[in-house]
Amino acid sequence: MLKRTFQTGLAIGLVVAAAIAATAITYERYDTKTLKRTIRRDAVLCGVNKGLPGFATPDDKGNWSGFDVDFCRAVAAAIFNDPTKVKFVALDASERFKELQSRKVDILSRNSTWSMSRETSYDLYFPAVAYYDGQGFMVPASRKVDTAVELDGSKVCVQDGTTTLLNLADYFRANNMKYTEVKFGKLDEVVAAYKDGRCDTFTADASQLYALRQTLPKPGDHTILPDLISKEPLAPVVRQRDDDWMMIVKWTLYAMINAEELGITSQNIDEALKSKKPDVMRLVGTEGAYGEELGLPKDWAARIIRHVGNYGEVYDRNVGKLGIPRGLNQLWSNGGIQYAPPIR
Numbered sequence: 001m002l003k004r005t006f007q008t009g010l011a012i013g014l015v016v017a018a019a020i021a022a023t024a025i026t027y028e029r030y031d032t033k034t035l036k037r038t039i040r041r042d043a044v045l046c047g048v049n050k051g052l053p054g055f056a057t058p059d060d061k062g063n064w065s066g067f068d069v070d071f072c073r074a075v076a077a078a079i080f081n082d083p084t085k086v087k088f089v090a091l092d093a094s095e096r097f098k099e100l101q102s103r104k105v106d107i108l109s110r111n112s113t114w115s116m117s118r119e120t121s122y123d124l125y126f127p128a129v130a131y132y133d134g135q136g137f138m139v140p141a142s143r144k145v146d147t148a149v150e151l152d153g154s155k156v157c158v159q160d161g162t163t164t165l166l167n168l169a170d171y172f173r174a175n176n177m178k179y180t181e182v183k184f185g186k187l188d189e190v191v192a193a194y195k196d197g198r199c200d201t202f203t204a205d206a207s208q209l210y211a212l213r214q215t216l217p218k219p220g221d222h223t224i225l226p227d228l229i230s231k232e233p234l235a236p237v238v239r240q241r242d243d244d245w246m247m248i249v250k251w252t253l254y255a256m257i258n259a260e261e262l263g264i265t266s267q268n269i270d271e272a273l274k275s276k277k278p279d280v281m282r283l284v285g286t287e288g289a290y291g292e293e294l295g296l297p298k299d300w301a302a303r304i305i306r307h308v309g310n311y312g313e314v315y316d317r318n319v320g321k322l323g324i325p326r327g328l329n330q331l332w333s334n335g336g337i338q339y340a341p342p343i344r
Contacts, residue, residue, distance in 0.1 A: 034106050034238070034245035035079075035295060043085045046072035047105035050090040050187075053211040054322045055111055064088045067318040068109040070308055071130060071236060075107065075252050077307040078300040092186055094161045097122045100237060107249055108237035111205065113163045119240075126235035127250035131319075132328040132337060134228030135167050136206040138213060141223045143200060148227035152177040157190045157199035159183065167230040168203050191215065205232050210322045248294055255301040257340035258283055259310035261331055266309040269302055282343045290343055301343070311338065 038044055048056035048068055056066040073083035089105050100108045101122060111133075112118075114126035137156075139145050148171070158165050160183040172179050182199040184190045191212055194202040202209065206228060213219045236253070238246050259265070262280055264272045272284050281287035284305075285298035294300065308314065315326065330336025 045105045047108040074308040083307040114235045129233040131234040133205045133232040135230040138202040154201040155180040155199040156201045171229045254340035256311040260312040
């Protein structure tokens with residue numbers, strides 16, 4: 001009888017232990033408390049590129065600037081009414097998704113391509129496209145190459161562990177061309193190899209090529225070819241099973257796009273708060289309870305615009321300085337494809 005009681009107790013104990021372990025694993029993978037932890041911490045933890053001009057670059061005093069950096073500041077502005085309440089964590093391409101999974105950062109704003117496998121394999125969400133890009137090629141101007149179909153036989157520098165590597169293989173195979181792959185784990189290693197002449201072609205997202213060309217000794221000696229060989233929708237990234245946080249990140253971007261469409265800027269936000277136009281009133285929070293539905297104050301979007309600006313302002317002061325044509329990232333009403341659902 002005692003033996004049976006002991007066995008029963010042991011079995012119950014094992015079941016309870018298994019349940020606790022399963023709960024811990026579920027919490028680790030599907031944490032739903034990001035906003036609460038962010039408020040308690042009094043800062044957003046933002047994963048960014050270690051150094052990509054126009055997108056995320058620290059100065060010698062550790063002050064960050066760039067398109068991706070400003071997006072995280074916009075999230076902080078929506079939550080805290082203070083865009084400085086962000087701690088930036090520099091991440092390599094190879095570690096970015098794992099560090100997000102392990103909660104080292106709350107959001108990844110790091111020129112990351114949205115793909116199906118990344119959502120399914122890493123249990124992550126890409127809430128909305130912040131920047132439409134495409135993979136391109138940069139070559140020394142001395143090669144006198146005009147298009148990518150002339151790259152047969154090239155030695156191509158490429159970063160390992162990225163969609164860039166896969167797109168490169170697909171493109172050359174589809175065009176029945178041969179190439180030599182020269183790959184490195186870190187972007188600065190790829191740039192160094194191209195700079196040293198260990199390859200005669202550099203492939204990456206076109207935005208990266210424009211940014212990195214500025215870091216070369218003689219930028220004018222290098223040509224970025226007009227061909228784009230892939231779709232690269234770059235988006236912020238968050239963990240799955242935290243829909244409240246995902247909604248804040250998604251609508252932060254949409255608020256910035258809607259603000260540009262409505263002509264609301266960091267310079268005229270005070271006037272917009274007096275507007276009687278319904279769509280403006282809904283955006284700035286003088287009508288409706290859209291902020292509360294996100295777990296934020298009524299003026300959440302007005303905070304973003306006041307402190308960081310609308311989408312166009314952020315683009316112009318960061319990416320625009322690189323000389324990259326806005327192209328697809330123009331508003332849909334200006335010939336691009338940037339389009340945000342309405343706030344209503």
